[in-house]
Amino acid sequence: MKKHWKKFSILTLSFITAMTMLLPSLASADAIEAQTVVTLGKDLTGTQRDNILAEMGVDENSGNVRIVDVTNQEEHQYLGKYLSDNVIGTKAISSAKITINNSGGISxxxxxxTNITPSMYANAAITAGIKxxxxxxxxxxxxxxxxxLTGIIKAFETAxxxxxxxxxxxxxNEEIVVTSQLADQIKDPNKAVQFINKVKEEVSDQKPETPQDYRDIIVNVSNDFNINLNQETINNLVQYAQNFNKLGIDWDQISSQLQSLRGDIKDILNSDTTQGIIDTIFEWLGDFFSSIGEFFTNASDKKN
Incomplete structure (x- = not known):
C-alpha cells in the first residue's frame, strides 16, 4: 500500500511540476498573440480594408492579431470640442496598428x-499614457x-x-489639434512639436494658477522660439495648457518617455529651444549688419 501511495505521490508531484512549467508558457503565448492590435476605420470599403491589412503585413485569419473597428462617432466624441463637424467628416478612414514591444520606447x-507628423502622434501618445x-x-x-490618435489609443487599450x-x-486629442494648428501657422511641424513640449515643461515646472500665468508662459516660450503667434492661437494654447496641467502629469515622467523614443522622432522631441535661440541671434545679427550698411550708405550719400 505504501509503495502504491509513494508512486502516486511521485506521479502527482511530476504532474504539478509539468503544469507549473507549462502554464507560464501558455500565458506567454497568449500575451504574444495579444501584443499586436489593428484598428480599422469602420467606413473602409472591403477592398480598402484588405489593402490596408496587406500593407500592414497582417493576416486577418492568422489569429495572432486582434482587429477592431473605429467609428466616426468615436472620432467626433474626442475631437468634437476642438474641430467642427465638417473638418472631422462623416466617415472613419484612418487606421492604426500597434505592436507592444519588449524593448521599450515608442516608434x-x-x-x-498629411497634417499630423509621427512626432505629433508620439507626443500626444505620451500625454495619453501610451508607452x-x-x-x-x-x-x-x-x-x-x-x-x-483615436485609433492609436483604442488599439493600445485593446492590446x-x-x-x-x-x-x-x-x-x-486636443494636443494633436493645437499642435497641427500651430504647425500650420508657423510652417514648421517639428518646431511646433518642440514648442508644445516646452510649454508642457514650463507648466509642470512653474505650476501656473491664473489664466494670465498661462498666457505669460505661452508668450515667453514663443519669444524663446522666435515665433509670432496670433491671439486666437495664444488663446487655444492657453486653454490647452490649462487642461494639460489638470492631468497632474509629472514632467520627469514625460521626459523619461521622451528619452526612450526610437527613430527620427527621438531627435525631434528631445530637441530644446537651442535652434530658436540660434535663429534669434542670426536675425539680430542680420539687423545689426543691415543697420551698419545703411549707416555707411547714408554717410556716403552725404559726402556726395
Whole structure:
C-alpha cells in the first residue's frame, strides 16, 4: 500500500511540476498573440480594408492579431470640442496598428497622413499614457490624420487591457489639434512639436494658477522660439495648457518617455529651444549688419 501511495505521490508531484512549467508558457503565448492590435476605420470599403491589412503585413485569419473597428462617432466624441463637424467628416478612414514591444520606447511611422507628423502622434501618445509601442498610422488615400490618435489609443487599450483615463484621451486629442494648428501657422511641424513640449515643461515646472500665468508662459516660450503667434492661437494654447496641467502629469515622467523614443522622432522631441535661440541671434545679427550698411550708405550719400 505504501509503495502504491509513494508512486502516486511521485506521479502527482511530476504532474504539478509539468503544469507549473507549462502554464507560464501558455500565458506567454497568449500575451504574444495579444501584443499586436489593428484598428480599422469602420467606413473602409472591403477592398480598402484588405489593402490596408496587406500593407500592414497582417493576416486577418492568422489569429495572432486582434482587429477592431473605429467609428466616426468615436472620432467626433474626442475631437468634437476642438474641430467642427465638417473638418472631422462623416466617415472613419484612418487606421492604426500597434505592436507592444519588449524593448521599450515608442516608434511611429505613417503613410498617406498629411497634417499630423509621427512626432505629433508620439507626443500626444505620451500625454495619453501610451508607452512601449510601435505605432503605424495609415489610410487608403491622403487624409489629415487628425482622427488617427483615436485609433492609436483604442488599439493600445485593446492590446494591453488597460483603460486610459478619459481626461487624458481628451487632452491628447486636443494636443494633436493645437499642435497641427500651430504647425500650420508657423510652417514648421517639428518646431511646433518642440514648442508644445516646452510649454508642457514650463507648466509642470512653474505650476501656473491664473489664466494670465498661462498666457505669460505661452508668450515667453514663443519669444524663446522666435515665433509670432496670433491671439486666437495664444488663446487655444492657453486653454490647452490649462487642461494639460489638470492631468497632474509629472514632467520627469514625460521626459523619461521622451528619452526612450526610437527613430527620427527621438531627435525631434528631445530637441530644446537651442535652434530658436540660434535663429534669434542670426536675425539680430542680420539687423545689426543691415543697420551698419545703411549707416555707411547714408554717410556716403552725404559726402556726395
Amino acid at each position: 511611429v511611422k505613417t503613410k498617406n497622413i 512601449d509601442a510601435d505605432i503605424y498610422v495609415t489610410a487608403p488615400f491622403r487624409v489629415s490624420g487628425t482622427a488617427g 494591453t487591457g488597460q483603460k486610459i483615463d478619459e481626461n487624458k484621451k481628451e487632452v491628447a
